Amino acid sequence: MLFNSSIFFAFLAISLLLYYGSFKFRALQTWILLGASYVFYGFWDWRFLALILGSTVVDYLVAQRIQDSGDNKARRRWLWVSMAANLGVLSFFKYFNFFATSATDLLLLLGMQPSPMTLEIILPVGISFYTFQTMSYTIDVYRGKMPATRSFRDFALFVAFFPQLVAGPIERASHFIPQIEAKRRLSITQLEEAIYLIVYGYFLKVFLADNLGVQVNRIFEDPTKFSGLELGLGVIAFAGQIYGDFAGYSSIARGVARLFGFDLMVNFRLPYFAIDPSDFWRRWHISLSSWLRDYLYISLGGNRAGKVATLRNLVLTMLLGGLWHGAAWNFVIWGLYHGVLLVAYRLIGWPKKGWDEGWRRWPLWALMTFFTLIGWLIFRATSVDQILYFLAHFSLETSPNTTKIVGFLAIYWTPVLVFEWIQHRRRNLWVIFEWPLVVRAVILGLFVALTIAFGQRDSMEFLYFQF
Amino acid sequence: MNVFSPPEDKVTHKDLPREVPARSSRLGLTILIALATLIAFNIAAHQFLKHNGTNRGYRILTAKFDLVESAPKADTLFLGDSSCNQGLMPSVWEEHTGESALNLCTIGDITTVGDVWMLERYIAEHGAPKRVVIMHVYDVWHRHVNVVLLGKIPGPWGYWRESFAPLTLKAEQEFDIFLARYFPIWAENATLKRMLRPKINRFELWEDGFMPWYEPRPHSVARDSRGHLRLINKRKPRLSHTNELGLEALDQLQEKHGFALHFVRSPVSERMAASPKWKAFATEVTKKAEGHTESNATWHHEFFVFPPKEMENADHIITQVADDFTKRVADIVLEKNP
Numbered sequence: 047m048l049f050n051s052s053i054f055f056a057f058l059a060i061s062l063l064l065y066y067g068s069f070k071f072r073a074l075q076t077w078i079l080l081g082a083s084y085v086f087y088g089f090w091d092w093r094f095l096a097l098i099l100g101s102t103v104v105d106y107l108v109a110q111r112i113q114d115s116g117d118n119k120a121r122r123r124w125l126w127v128s129m130a131a132n133l134g135v136l137s138f139f140k141y142f143n144f145f146a147t148s149a150t151d152l153l154l155l156l157g158m159q160p161s162p163m164t165l166e167i168i169l170p171v172g173i174s175f176y177t178f179q180t181m182s183y184t185i186d187v188y189r190g191k192m193p194a195t196r197s198f199r200d201f202a203l204f205v206a207f208f209p210q211l212v213a214g215p216i217e218r219a220s221h222f223i224p225q226i227e228a229k230r231r232l233s234i235t236q237l238e239e240a241i242y243l244i245v246y247g248y249f250l251k252v253f254l255a256d257n258l259g260v261q262v263n264r265i266f267e268d269p270t271k272f273s274g275l276e277l278g279l280g281v282i283a284f285a286g287q288i289y290g291d292f293a294g295y296s297s298i299a300r301g302v303a304r305l306f307g308f309d310l311m312v313n314f315r316l317p318y319f320a321i322d323p324s325d326f327w328r329r330w331h332i333s334l335s336s337w338l339r340d341y342l343y344i345s346l347g348g349n350r351a352g353k354v355a356t357l358r359n360l361v362l363t364m365l366l367g368g369l370w371h372g373a374a375w376n377f378v379i380w381g382l383y384h385g386v387l388l389v390a391y392r393l394i395g396w397p398k399k400g401w402d403e404g405w406r407r408w409p410l411w412a413l414m415t416f417f418t419l420i421g422w423l424i425f426r427a428t429s430v431d432q433i434l435y436f437l438a439h440f441s442l443e444t445s446p447n448t449t450k451i452v453g454f455l456a457i458y459w460t461p462v463l464v465f466e467w468i469q470h471r472r473r474n475l476w477v478i479f480e481w482p483l484v485v486r487a488v489i490l491g492l493f494v495a496l497t498i499a500f501g502q503r504d505s506m507e508f509l510y511f512q513f
Numbered sequence: 514m515n516v517f518s519p520p521e522d523k524v525t526h527k528d529l530p531r532e533v534p535a536r537s538s539r540l541g542l543t544i545l546i547a548l549a550t551l552i553a554f555n556i557a558a559h560q561f562l563k564h565n566g567t568n569r570g571y572r573i574l575t576a577k578f579d580l581v582e583s584a585p586k587a588d589t590l591f592l593g594d595s596s597c598n599q600g601l602m603p604s605v606w607e608e609h610t611g612e613s614a615l616n617l618c619t620i621g622d623i624t625t626v627g628d629v630w631m632l633e634r635y636i637a638e639h640g641a642p643k644r645v646v647i648m649h650v651y652d653v654w655h656r657h658v659n660v661v662l663l664g665k666i667p668g669p670w671g672y673w674r675e676s677f678a679p680l681t682l683k684a685e686q687e688f689d690i691f692l693a694r695y696f697p698i699w700a701e702n703a704t705l706k707r708m709l710r711p712k713i714n715r716f717e718l719w720e721d722g723f724m725p726w727y728e729p730r731p732h733s734v735a736r737d738s739r740g741h742l743r744l745i746n747k748r749k750p751r752l753s754h755t756n757e758l759g760l761e762a763l764d765q766l767q768e769k770h771g772f773a774l775h776f777v778r779s780p781v782s783e784r785m786a787a788s789p790k791w792k793a794f795a796t797e798v799t800k801k802a803e804g805h806t807e808s809n810a811t812w813h814h815e816f817f818v819f820p821p822k823e824m825e826n827a828d829h830i831i832t833q834v835a836d837d838f839t840k841r842v843a844d845i846v847l848e849k850n851p
Binding site: 234235237238239241242257312315316325328329402453454457469470472473474475476479480483484486487488490491492494495498499500501503 | 522524525526528529530531532533534535536538539540542543544545546547548549550551554555558698699702703705706709
């Protein structure tokens with residue numbers, strides 16, 4: 047059930063009716079939302095409902111055992127049960143074939159003849175998101191940051207809440223569960239914020255991402271048909287596609303959650319205005335980068351064990367972050383690439399104090415944008431060979447088609463870049479609410495009009511669903 | 514019981530943008546103005562597409578139905594699909610036969626019910642013509658009307674129900690017509706996106722309704738011909754319900770107004786004409802159509818064959834040979850019914 051499908055709109059309308067129809071009964075509202083979330087997930091594949099339920103039951107019980115155990119060893123053992131269960135499920139469904147194939151390839155390289163051992167495994171939608179979400183809960187309970195919830199219903203909703211179930215943001219229990227327990231209300235301003243988030247989300251997804259995706263697919267399907275400059279434009283198009291797709295989805299998820307009175311964390315803060323790798327990761331997929339920082343980087347020792355260990359922890363965290371994105375070597379390389387970038391900037395001490403102000407931002411920004419685009423090439427490429435092909439063939443060489451591709455990118459990128467440039471200048475993601483009512487309303491109307499008139503009608507599935 | 518309010522969006526670095534919440538606003542007014550913007554955009558798109566749209570089919574329909582009012586009365590009307598739209602030249606017909614003519618051919622997807630609607634409007638405006646010549650490609654006979662096109666034909670809402678060839682449509686089909694007529698930013702999304710890429714707009718229509726096409730496209734002819742030859746292997750010759758309706762209505766109109774009614778074949782590529790299987794298929798389906806009309810209609814069974822260098826596709830000729838084609842058709846029509 048994609049967000050940009052008519053069945054989703056019907057589902058959302060019915061869910062809202064039932065939810066607000068029982069506004070006097072908070073518990074019933076929670077049950078309705080939970081039921082709706084399972085219906086939503088079951089629509090993707092009903093067979094995996096058992097998996098998400100199983101994950102929910104395990105972590106619900108484990109968290110209580112952690113809390114109730116007086117003994118630190120017992121608490122740690124229970125935590126390992128949660129980690130093993132979640133990572134075990136994730137490893138099997140997502141990484142089994144990857145590791146099996148890689149091991150086979152390695153043995154072949156060493157001159158052996160192993161028999162291939164892959165399975166026909168279907169990747170459950172959203173598994174990377176909800177397993178990380180539940181692990182953050184048990185870790186937070188273990189660390190004493192929050193008490194274990196005694197309500198299975200509330201915990202189940204935290205795990206399965208449909209707006210963010212299949213592609214994030216990866217919520218924190220300490221932020222979300224109190225919202226379930228509290229009385230929910232939707233003020234007029236929150237409703238307006240929800241509408242804006244949803245409208246802008248669809249604009250990013252349907253207008254920007256899906257249209258650029260057409261060009262991206264063409265170029266990456268057969269790069270030999272395109273000139274050197276066009277290959278570069280293809281990477282720029284992908285930068286737009288992945289941002290529009292993922293930030294668009296997050297925005298819709300947050301807007302829909304807000305319609306039910308829930309606040310989800312901000313997941314993107316204008317990532318293409320970053321001036322260095324740390325800045326980029328404070329702006330891109332924030333729910334994942336903060337998860338990796340809080341539960342992996344800090345657990346590895348963070349920056350507390352000396353410079354070398356800090357750099358090692360950075361690289362390892364980013365490498366695993368890359369692997370999270372997918373069971374393929376290009377994701378691992380992408381993660382490693384960003385880890386190396388972080389380390390490199392730290393070692394040379396960039397940006398120096400004062401460099402992030404005035405005109406000095408520009409060269410820093412240009413360099414970071416270049417690095418980001420190389421990263422996206424690694425991310426999108428279908429093989430290591432393709433990465434090398436692109437790198438070897440980038441040039442300023444044009445063809446008769448180049449102007450068309452430039453025009454195409456300009457048409458779809460420009461409205462987003464202009465709007466987000468204004469957000470950047472005002473340091474306000476909701477700059478639209480600073481504007482007079484008429485201006486705000488006209489902009490909203492134009493977003494809707496452009497989405498309908500120029501949006502890709504046979505819409506592509508959200509990219510991040512494959513993770 | 515505590516009530517949850519979204520916390521202030523705090524950021525760790527001064528450069529990071531944050532979400533500054535909306536102040537209380539007049540949401541209703543905001544939505545109204547946004548809707549008004551959407552409607553204004555839609556109206557602008559509607560006007561733009563009317564005169565600059567690249568969807569040739571839509572523009573032909575609108576232009577030809579508008580032409581009924583603006584054109585003078587003519588002795589002979591040409592009705593049918595786009596093969597006739599580009600094939601029969603009224604000026605040549607008039608010079609060759611002495612009868613004035615008007616080309617009101619449109620596109621095949623509105624089938625013969627479209628011919629009926631066009632004829633009804635012409636008669637209402639100018640009175641009955643002396644002669645009506647109808648030309649359809651062989652594969653129009655099995656088609657059902659494409660309801661979305663009804664949104665592009667000018668006329669009061671529901672005109673398709675009040676005709677000698679009335680159509681009964683389902684609610685969802687009427688909704689599609691509504692979108693096609695009043696919400697082009699939705700219905701013509703593909704055309705609008707194509708128009709973002711600069712392209713030469715080739716739409717040209719003469720005052721007498723003839724649409725010229727000058728560029729031969731042998732590749733298209735070859736590809737189309739192959740497509741048609743494959744098509745006849747998958748299909749049996751049959752007449753659709755809307756065409757049955759259209760033919761019966763044409764009969765009634767002919768009986769009521771007494772004009773001479775002629776059916777002629779469209780041009781066809783050499784490759785298709787060389788196929789005995791295709792010829793048999795085309796003959797069979799035309800026979801079925803003929804069987805659905807009274808003897809007052811004259812069916813002309815001659816095949817008009819053209820080489821690829823004289824065609825745009827497998828059933829559309831280029832303007833350079835349209836005058837000869839028009840004369841051949843005129844000779845055949847007048848020979849049988851002077």
